[in-house]
Amino acid sequence: MQPTDVLLLVTDALETLGVTYCVGGSFASSTYGEPRATRDVDILASLPAAKAGLFTARIAPEFFVQISDLRDAIALAPTLHDDPLHRASCNLVHRTSFFRVDLFIASGRPYELAQFARRVPQTVALNPERRAYFVSPEDIILIKLDWYRMAQGALERQWIDVQSVLTTQGSTLDIAYLRHWAAQLALADLLDAALRRAPPPRLTPPDDDSSQMRLDI
DSSP states (O other): OOEEEEEEEHHHHHHTTTTTTOOOHHHHHHHSSSSOOOOEEEEEEEOEEEEEEEHHHHHTTTTOOOOOHHHHHHHHHHGGGTTTTOOOEEEEEEEOOOOOEEEOOOOHHHHHHHHHHHHEEEETTTTEEEEEEEHHHHHHHHHHHHHHHHHHTOOOHHHHHHHHHHHHGGGSSHHHHHHHHHHTTTTTHHHHHHHHOOOOOEEESSSSSOOOOOEEE
16 A cells, blocks of 8 residues: 555545644655655644544554544643644554554644645545645745754754755745744744755754754854
């Protein structure tokens, strides 16, 4: 089974239950930039507790999933609304391919709502044509920069993905949107460096208790 087939098993279940979602991670950056192989997919979903059991029942024949883990993630998500460096998630592992789906539960942050508002339907399979909702090109840039920051610069692959999306999408990108949310997410320095096509910057921990990393170029 192909990774896109695994992806569609999850997105079909979410759509059937009327759950808003968007695909991010390397699936999205490969769509908007340079394609590369990946063994997992990230999905942000606004999955309520009332639908956790129904969702699990739909995917359990194809995935290893613990309903308790999913319920814990759903319960945790709202408590992280004001915590930009933590996410509530549950891992879904396909039973035969062992392809992993990281399901991130939306916490209600304003930026998550912006991602949902700008999500884009993308064709992920042909004969028959199948679609799934992806984050926008601008949002995958911001998401990848956020992951780069959280890893303190250790995930150089994230920086390469950002550069490939910037190069491929070029003048079609909404720079005003990028700069607005980069400022809100404390990513302005990283975005500026990426737009300058700078090499991967070094990040050092902050001197105080704030969550923002210091950029050393």
